[in-house]
Amino acid sequence: MNLENKPRVATVWLSGCSGCHMSFLDQDERLINIAAKVQFVYSPIMDVKVFPENVDVTLVEGAVANEEQLELLKQVRERTKILISLGDCAVTGNVTGLRNTVQNSVESTLKKAFIETADVNGQIPNEVPKILKQTVPLHEIVKVDYYIPGCPPSADTINYVLTELLAGRTPNMENRSKYG
Amino acid sequence: MKPIDLVKLAERDLDLRRSYKYRINVCCSSGCLPFGAEDVLKAFEQAIKEYGVEKDCKVARTGCVGTCSVGPAVVVEPGDYLYQSVTPENAREIVKEHIIKGTPIKSMLYRNESFFKKQRRLILRNAGKIDPYNIEDYIAMGGYSALMKCLTSMTPKAVIDEVMASGLRGRGGAGFLTGQKWTFVARASGNPKYIIANLDEGDPGVFANRTLAEADPHAIIEGMLIAAYAIGAEKGYIYIRAEYPLAITTLKKALDQANSLNLVGENILETSFNFSIDLRLGAGAFVAGEETAILASIEGQRATPRPRPPYPATSGLWGKPTLIQNVETLANIPIIINNGGAWFAGIGTPKCSGTKCFSLTGKINSPGLIEVPMGTTLREVVYEIGNGIPNNRKFKAVLVGGPSGGCLPEEQIDLPIDYESLTKVGAIMGSGGIVVIDDQSCMVDTAKFFTDFCVDESCGKCVPCRVGLTKIKEIFERIMRGEGRMEDMNLLEELGNYIREASLCGLGQTAPNPVLTTLRYFKNEYVEHISQKKCSAGKCFQKNEEG
Amino acid sequence: MGIGVIKLKINEQEVISREGDTILKAAKEHGITIPTLCDLDGLSNFGGCRLCLVEVKGSPKLFPACTTPVSNGMEVITDSERLKKYRKMAIELILSERIHVCSVCVANNNCELQDLANKLGVDHVNFKRDWNTHDLDTTHEFLVIDRNRCILCTRCIRVCDEVEGVHVLDLKNRGKDTEVIIDLDDQWGVSKICTSCRKCAKVCPVGAIYVEGQPISQTRDKKIAEFVLTRRQS
Numbered sequence: 001m002n003l004e005n006k007p008r009v010a011t012v013w014l015s016g017c018s019g020c021h022m023s024f025l026d027q028d029e030r031l032i033n034i035a036a037k038v039q040f041v042y043s044p045i046m047d048v049k050v051f052p053e054n055v056d057v058t059l060v061e062g063a064v065a066n067e068e069q070l071e072l073l074k075q076v077r078e079r080t081k082i083l084i085s086l087g088d089c090a091v092t093g094n095v096t097g098l099r100n101t102v103q104n105s106v107e108s109t110l111k112k113a114f115i116e117t118a119d120v121n122g123q124i125p126n127e128v129p130k131i132l133k134q135t136v137p138l139h140e141i142v143k144v145d146y147y148i149p150g151c152p153p154s155a156d157t158i159n160y161v162l163t164e165l166l167a168g169r170t171p172n173m174e175n176r177s178k179y180g
Numbered sequence: 181m182k183p184i185d186l187v188k189l190a191e192r193d194l195d196l197r198r199s200y201k202y203r204i205n206v207c208c209s210s211g212c213l214p215f216g217a218e219d220v221l222k223a224f225e226q227a228i229k230e231y232g233v234e235k236d237c238k239v240a241r242t243g244c245v246g247t248c249s250v251g252p253a254v255v256v257e258p259g260d261y262l263y264q265s266v267t268p269e270n271a272r273e274i275v276k277e278h279i280i281k282g283t284p285i286k287s288m289l290y291r292n293e294s295f296f297k298k299q300r301r302l303i304l305r306n307a308g309k310i311d312p313y314n315i316e317d318y319i320a321m322g323g324y325s326a327l328m329k330c331l332t333s334m335t336p337k338a339v340i341d342e343v344m345a346s347g348l349r350g351r352g353g354a355g356f357l358t359g360q361k362w363t364f365v366a367r368a369s370g371n372p373k374y375i376i377a378n379l380d381e382g383d384p385g386v387f388a389n390r391t392l393a394e395a396d397p398h399a400i401i402e403g404m405l406i407a408a409y410a411i412g413a414e415k416g417y418i419y420i421r422a423e424y425p426l427a428i429t430t431l432k433k434a435l436d437q438a439n440s441l442n443l444v445g446e447n448i449l450e451t452s453f454n455f456s457i458d459l460r461l462g463a464g465a466f467v468a469g470e471e472t473a474i475l476a477s478i479e480g481q482r483a484t485p486r487p488r489p490p491y492p493a494t495s496g497l498w499g500k501p502t503l504i505q506n507v508e509t510l511a512n513i514p515i516i517i518n519n520g521g522a523w524f525a526g527i528g529t530p531k532c533s534g535t536k537c538f539s540l541t542g543k544i545n546s547p548g549l550i551e552v553p554m555g556t557t558l559r560e561v562v563y564e565i566g567n568g569i570p571n572n573r574k575f576k577a578v579l580v581g582g583p584s585g586g587c588l589p590e591e592q593i594d595l596p597i598d599y600e601s602l603t604k605v606g607a608i609m610g611s612g613g614i615v616v617i618d619d620q621s622c623m624v625d626t627a628k629f630f631t632d633f634c635v636d637e638s639c640g641k642c643v644p645c646r647v648g649l650t651k652i653k654e655i656f657e658r659i660m661r662g663e664g665r666m667e668d669m670n671l672l673e674e675l676g677n678y679i680r681e682a683s684l685c686g687l688g689q690t691a692p693n694p695v696l697t698t699l700r701y702f703k704n705e706y707v708e709h710i711s712q713k714k715c716s717a718g719k720c721f722q723k724n725e726e727g
Numbered sequence: 728m729g730i731g732v733i734k735l736k737i738n739e740q741e742v743i744s745r746e747g748d749t750i751l752k753a754a755k756e757h758g759i760t761i762p763t764l765c766d767l768d769g770l771s772n773f774g775g776c777r778l779c780l781v782e783v784k785g786s787p788k789l790f791p792a793c794t795t796p797v798s799n800g801m802e803v804i805t806d807s808e809r810l811k812k813y814r815k816m817a818i819e820l821i822l823s824e825r826i827h828v829c830s831v832c833v834a835n836n837n838c839e840l841q842d843l844a845n846k847l848g849v850d851h852v853n854f855k856r857d858w859n860t861h862d863l864d865t866t867h868e869f870l871v872i873d874r875n876r877c878i879l880c881t882r883c884i885r886v887c888d889e890v891e892g893v894h895v896l897d898l899k900n901r902g903k904d905t906e907v908i909i910d911l912d913d914q915w916g917v918s919k920i921c922t923s924c925r926k927c928a929k930v931c932p933v934g935a936i937y938v939e940g941q942p943i944s945q946t947r948d949k950k951i952a953e954f955v956l957t958r959r960q961s
Contacts, residue, residue, distance in 0.1 A: 091851050094828055100858035101826060101875075134858070139851060147850035151830035174848035179841055180829025465901060482898065487774035487794035640879065640898070640905030642775045647820035650903045651854045658855075671853065678816050681789050682777045 007056040007166065010042035011086075012076055014069045015096040015135060016062025019152040020087035021045070024059070026155035034159075037166055053079050057165060059086040059148075059158075063096045064136050068129035077142040082165065085138045086158070088151040088179055095151075097135045106131055146171065149179045181442045182450050183328045186319070193320030202237040202279050203257040204228075205308055206266075209244040209394040210387070210426050211549075212251030215265070220252045223268035227275040237279050240317070243395020245308035246299075246549040247290055248387075255308055262290040292546045294564045300527070302535045303511045304551050307395035312430050315437035318398040324443055326514035327405050331451045334517075339410040340366060343513065345521025347533035352378055352471075352506035353581070353610045353686065355532075355599035361503065364493035366411040368501035373413040376478065376497070376504045377404050379420040379427070380462045380469035383582035384633060386613040388537035389507050391549050393420070393427035396511065397434035401444065401457065403510025406517060408455040411503055416455060418507075419474050421462040431459060466637035470685045471504045473639070484639040485685035508537055508612075528554030532598035536609070542579075542616035543569050555596045562593065562616055573618040577702070581610030583630040584690035586697035587623060606697040608690055622719035623702040624709050627694045628656040634691035645688030648679040652695060660720050664710035673699055735801040744797045751779055751792035754805065761805050762814060762843055764821075764932050765880035766793040769952025770889060773881055778817050778843070781805045789813075811847070818844050823854040824903075825861060826875040827933075834934030837943045840878060841933075861906065866916025869939045870928060872907065877935040879905055883927035890952050895921045907935075926951055 013021060021044060027034070041055060042048045051072065058080040064070050077083055088094035099105045109131065115122035138144050148161055157176045164171040181189075197203070206212075206221040224239040245253050250264035254274070261284045263274060270288060278284050301307070310317035318324070330339050344359030365373060377400055381389040393400060404416050420428055435457055438444040446454045460478050462468045468483035475497055477483040496502020512534060516524045525533045532554035538561065541547050545567035552561065558578055562568070569575055577587045580597075586607025588595065595601050599609050617626060635653045640646045652675055655668050676692035676699070683689045699706060708714050715721055731746035737754050744753035749772070754761050764776040772794045779792040784802035792805070804810070821827075821840060829835050843849075861874035881898070884907065888894040895918055899908045909915045928936045929948040938946045 085851065088828075088830060092822075092828070093856065095830055097856075097858065098826075098828065098831070101860045137851075139853075140855065144851070149850055172848065173850040175846055177848050177850040178845040179827075180832065180835040180838075467901070484901075487772065487791055489794070489796060635902060638902035640900070640902045641773075643777050643817050643820055646879070646902055646905070647824045648816075650857075651820065651823065654855060674816070678813055682780055682813055682817070684774055684777070684791075 006037065006039040008041045008052070008054060009038040010040070010051065010055045010058040010076075010080070011044065012042070012051070012058060012060040012072065013044040014060060014062030014073065014090070015065035016087060016089040017095075018044070018061070020061035020090075020150075023150075023152035023155050024086070024158055027159045028155070030155075030159050034162055034166075051075050051079060055080045057082045057084065057162075059084045060090050060138055061086045063089040063093045064132065064138065064141055065096055066129040066131045070132065070141065073138060073141055082145045083138070083142065084146045084148060084161070085144045086148050087153055088149055090138050091147050091149045092179070093135050093137050097137075100134045106133060147173070147177075149177050151180050154178075183332050186324060186328055186449065189316065190319045190322065190325065193316045197238075197317075197320050200236060200238040202233075204237060204239045204274075204279075205242040205245075205255040205257065206239065207244055207251060207253040207255075207308060208241045209391060210424075211244055211248035211391070212253055213426070215251040216267070217252035219268045220254065220266050220271055223271035224254075224275065227272045228279070231275055231280055233275070233279055237275075240311045241313065242310060243307045243312050244304075244391045244549055246304070246551075247295065247546065248548040249546065250290060253290070253308075256284070257309075259284070263288050264290040292567045294567060295546050295548070295550075298556060298560050298564050299551055300535050300553050301551050302515055302527070303392065303399075303508055303537055304395065304549070305515065306399065307391065310396065312395055312397055313433050315398060315434065315441060318396070322518065323398050323514070324402055326517035327402050327409075327443070328449060329517055330406050330409050331449050331453055336366065336410045336412065339406060339517065342521040343410070343516060346512075346516045346524035347521075347531075348509065348512055348516060348524065349532065349599065350506060351508035351512075351536065351612070352469075353608060355609060358505070358509055361493060361505075362407065362411055364491070365413075365501050365503045368494045370494075370500045372415055372500060373411055374497045374500060374502040375404055375408050375411070375413045375416040376471075376474055376502060377416065377418045377510055378469060378471070378474060378504055378506045379418055379424070380474065381424075381611060382421060382466035382469055382637070383611045383613050385541045385615055386539045386582055386611045388539050388549055388612050390424050390427050392507060392511055392537070393424070394430050397431045398438065399511040399514060400431075400507045401434060401438055403505075403507075403513035404457060405444065405448070405455055406513045407503060407505065407510065409453055411501075413503065414454050414456070416457040417460045417478055417497075418457060419460045419462060419468075419478060421468075422464065428459065428461065435459070465639070466633075467639045467685070467687050470687060472685070474504060475502065482639075484641045485687075487684060529596065529598050531600060536597065536612055538612045538614045540566050540614050540616070542614075543573060543618040543621070544616040545570050552597070554598045557594050557596050558588070558614075559593045561597070561614060566616065569616065569618050573620060575616070576619045576621060577617040577623060577626075579607075579613070579615040579617060579626070579630075579694065581608035581690070581693070582613040583633045584608065584687065584693050585610050585613065586693045587617070587626060587701065588697065589701040591701075606693060606700060608693065610690070620717055622715050622717035623698045623705045624656070624659065624715070625717070625719045627698040628653070628660070630694040631656060631691070634687065638687065638691075642682075642684040642688060644679040644682040645684070645691065648675050648683075649688070649691055651675060652679075652692070659706075659709050662713040662721065666707075666710055668710060669699060669703070669706050733797045733799050735797050735799065735803065737803045738805055746797075748797050749793055750781060750790070750795050750797055750801075750803055753797050754792065754803075759805060761792045762847070763793060764839055764843065764878060765882065767882050767886075767930055767949060767952055769950075769954070769956040770882060770885040770930075773885065776817065776821075776878075776880060778814055780810060780813060782807055782810065815847050815849050818847060818849045819852045819854060821878050822849070823852045823856045825877065826856075826858060832876060832934040833937045834876075834931075834943050837947060838934060839932035864909065864915045865939070866914040867918075867921070868916070868923070869941075870915060870923065870925065870936065871939050872909070872915065872936050874906055874935065876933050877907055878933055879907070880932055881907075882930045882932065883907065883936055886926045886930050886952050890955050891922060891924050891926050893920050893922055896927060
């Protein structure tokens, strides 16, 4: 098997529940077909620490909520030819964006998460990446090439988009853009 | 009152007017009042008493002559000597020198002679010449003679034919043929029929309709009466914005006087023609000037536009045929009847006959209210009537048509003002606002300013206008924060085109004009703002630099 | 209206309709779908969502199918590229106006806005979403209005006024600040004139008005207005 000529594919997990990755895996036996055609180079289900160079297609799940994710997304964009927003969080902000509705969302979110709901010794940690003023969808930060909405997107839609892209076609998202 | 009595009254009033050797007209309209016009009026009255020339000289309260930046304006007849920025002290001096000695005080006269040269005052024929509180002044100038002519010697159809022949087009902005509109309402089945005179002038920097109502209310009323006779209406409303208190007072007085002379009401001039007029005050929404929104407002509902068809001509107020005309259109009617449609058609351009009032504001030496024949060029307006840009600054653009007009660059300054020419370059006739912009202004900032206005004034009914304009505003805010992207120019254009084509009413359909025309003619400024986060005019990014 | 027969073409297809009917009605009767969010059979026309705009040959303008009457020889086009683009734009604008988060919405899978976005392929929204919150009123015994999800189609207002005949609901403010209100901007729980008939919840295209504790699929009844109207006439 010559890995050199196969498209290099990555998946990234930002602020999301991993449901989109679950849906990705729900492609079931179709994954075998895809796996035969591509080379997976980075994913939360692989043990690779650094996002590699020269990636052909990257699917990104989740919105951008903190500085670490912001940096990672920018890196992903630089190193990827085709960037796909996978799922409602990446496309709209979705549930992770709901904190944007709260006044002073940074302080109140941290307070809620680390103090009000803490069982013992509530404190806001310093070690975690700083959260951004607002949780935003990917295309507010970088250029996104394709979008697969859904919470999660169906395995069929994910499969369709990947199949079309691998065949060099542009996916038609009519009747394949169901949010929620 | 019989028609013959009106003739007698006119003769008597004209004789009275001619019996004075001098007439001092003191402008007491909204432009001059804040400068102390009332005190000046009193000072003149006192001065002529003191000098004992009451029999030779008449002091009159009048409406606007147009030179709004140099009020109080006073005109001395004969000769139409226009004194500017007159104080009560000056008043005595003018009486002493001009009235007693017969020598006008040259140093106090209005200096821009070209202001009036290119103008032709038909709509504003009586503005500044008659006392708007005195119906007899209007009658002396031939007022209500057109109505009498219609009632005594013309059939309704002949009246419509005359208006049709004049080629008069609606002055509210859209430029629909007035005669045709009248024909539609006349033919529409349904009773009663209504007439609405639209005086809901809400554009920032536009004051032509207000001035007309303050200076010559009876021209509007007479126009309405003739229209009512032509289309068979029995009830009329003048829809006026509540923010025009002086115009409201003036119209109220005028209606009372017309009523008492039986020029409005039942059996007008002892004919079988009945027509009553009521005032309706707007509650402050800009969109209420849109014709279907006026209908809703007069009916007591939220002033939101509704889709057309059905057009008001067939289904207007309470579902009845309704003629809605801008007051400026109506003020043209008496002169068309008196002088003939063919005469009127000879003024202006073949496709756009007559004259148009413009509120000339912005960076201009002689701002004010002007009236020019259709087809006059923007250059004539800016450089001859307006006397150019103050402080020798450079002309940059001219916004034609109010907050939803278009910003035209120097290349377009020789454009003749008519409906078609303006539409072709992305502007509109609109309410007749002309704002001159010099090189100290930023076009991105200007487009943002007028977008903000339209966002505030959108009624919220349709998606393109309500949400689309809000998004345009947000994109501007992003650009002003220095976070603009090059794609934003494309997005603004796409949104602008969508809002223009998809909106329900005229507000939305024209609201993107400032954005679209500045993108078309001043793209370099957008590029500068977005890519360099710089504003050459020095208007934007001020806060960022400080903070 | 008159009984005149009108012949027109919709998307090249010959269509026979009645004088006084709208393009939307003529299209619907011939199985041609034109998307709308504010129109509903049995209620007066509103013309606010602008999704049903169509092209008519010979005019550069766009016409709302819900309010434009058919006329003889008219050639209507309902699905040009321009119209598709504008419809997507309308959906994008509506989605970005308020807080439409399908995954946590009661109307998920029963929402006309969600369906249209899906159908038209609105796979993302090019405009920044406004996350500012709007008032939620849960004071009524079982009816809830969540204005964060309201698209201001006014179906609830029209059904309350025209079909139920009580006019509890109306609008306040203008432009982007427009909101649906109860009575004279009171809380729903204290409304003396609301008959609790649920018609507002039945016709809401999104998840803005719903019956607490009831699956939305059971609440919704988009035919209620037409049903009442037909019964009244017969």
